[in-house]
Amino acid sequence: MQVAGKIAVVTGGGGGIGGALAARLVREGARVVVADLDADAASSVAAAINESHPKSAIAMGSDVSDIAQIEALIARAEAEFGPVDFYFANAGVAGPVGIGDDDAAWATTIDVNLQAHVRAARLLLPGWLERGEGYFVSTASAAGLLTQIGSAAYSVTKHAAVGFAEWLSVTYGDRGIRVSCLCPMGVETALLRAGENSGDALGAAATRAVTSAGAVLTPDEVAEIVLSAIDDERFLILPHPEVLDMYRRKGGDYDRWLSGMRQYQQRLLDSATS
Template sequence: MKVAQKVAIVTGGGGGIGGALARKLAAEGARVVVADLDADAAAAVADAVNAGHPGSAVSAGGDVSDAGVIEGLIAQAEEAFGPVDLYFANAGITGGLGLDVDEDGWDVAFDINVRAHIRAARLLVPGWVERGEGYFVSTASAAGLLTQVGSAVYSVTKHAAVGFAEWLSMTYGDKGVRVSCLCPMGVNTKLLYEGKETGDPLGVAATGAVLAAGEVIEPDQCAEIVLAAMDAEHFLILPHPKVLDMYRQKGADYDRWLSGMRRYQASLLAGTR
């Protein structure tokens, strides 16, 4: 799908991948609602977009896991630009480490990393089916395919995000609804370094695993890859192609892969002592 003249909502748009997506969409001729929990950060991105592409962006602050906030974003987009064509469910959190995360922590992570996607789809997909066109882009992670060292919450919720995107494509892909699922490894954003900044050995190991796995790309590179994949209407977007090789190895021999991951995790933890 070409994004020119389309109307997009980008959540988690106040920086990182979301901010880069907003900039790239506007550069390609789309009009964008930049949404973020940090309203000032969202406004700064929208202002930067409009400086280069006047009238291409508006911003909003709010918790995009809240269905009422999503409804407000859709209404804002329609008032400013017209019906929403593209939804980027990009907001996400790491959610804590190990088994120490309490029930509330799990609920917050599921709300932001998974249920926010479900709530947006429930609001948008019926209209897209009626119109015969729409595009839902889910930002998951390589952790949603391979599992993340250290963070059970992040791994589990990102697996769930991949699963929901697969279901969405399977169920509505022949009804005009396109779906892509973004699963990067290292992208140079604040989220990448959160584990290391905790000082917890599991957190340090989590960041170390990603940094050691391959090139850390910039958000603008990631956004360019996303839009190219959307143009080709590819489901799985892998900015780091080696993720596919690792995923194949995992599926080919699960026990061997788990054994190898245990050894790898042990080596990372030993390096934090």
Template structure:
């Protein structure tokens, strides 16, 4: 899909990958709703992008895991620019550590990292089927293909996000609905460094598991990879090429991979 003159909604757009996506989309001629839980951050991104590409974005604050709020974003896009062509389910949270994660921790991670995607698709896919086209972009993580040392809530919900994106593609891919799933490793954003200041060794290990596994990319580099994948309508977006080889190793001998991950975890905990 060529994004020029298309209408997009980007959640988690107030920082990191989301803000880079908004800027890249606008540069390519798209019109963008920048949405974030932090309304001020979303507004700042929108104003910055509009300074370079006048009239290309509007912003909105709110919880994008809430169905009513998602509907409001769709309505804002339609009233500002026209029907939504692309939806970037990019908002995400790191989640809690280990089995100490509470029921509330699990609920919140599931709401943001998974159910937000499901709710957006339920609103948009019927419209896209009527129009004959639409594009859903899910931000998951390499943790959704591999795992995340330290955080079960993150690993599990990101696996689920990948699975839901797969299901969307299988179910609607021959009816005009395109789907891509973004699975990066380390990206230079706030989410990456949360564990470094943790008093929990598992938290520090969680961050180092990502930063030591491969290059830490800038959000703009990830946005470039996403736009290139959309142009070619590719499902799996891997800004870190090493992830594919890791994924192959996992699938070729699961028990060997698990043993290796346990050794890797032990080495990280020894450093923490």
């Protein structure tokens, strides 16, 4: 499925991976709706895109934890450009440090990191199935294949996002619905630094666990990899190829992997207090 001439929605598009994806999609010939909870950030990204590619991007403030706002986002894309071909479920939150203190932070993390994907797919699938094509790109994380030291909610919801993307592909892959799932490790975004800025030793360990495990990529580097994967219609997008080896080791000996992760976590915590 080619990007040129298509209509795309990118959530979490006000910066980071989402902003880079929106810009790269337009350079490849798509028209894009840039959505973000921060409406000003979304507007800045769209304005920068339109400087070089006029009338190729529009911005919309959107809270993807609210299905009515997702519905309004899709309706705006259709009204401005036409039926949505690509949906990038990219918005994400770090969630509470550790296990969290209450249900509210967990609910927000589940809504943004998982339920937003489910709700968008529910709205898009009827039209896609009728047309016989559509492309859903889920931004999960390497934490969805491995785990995330420091944040239970982030780890759990990213595992669930991978599972939902798998289900979409299994259920609708033979009916023209393409699905890709992006699972990077470190990418230089505000989300990456949330843990070390939390003031909590476990939160700081979460950031160091990612930054010490492999290269920290730029959002532009990730966007290039994503567009290449879409061109190949590849399901699992791994900007850090070493994640696949880690995932295989995990599946090959789960208990050994868990023991190693506990030791790794303790080293990170010890370094934070030394």
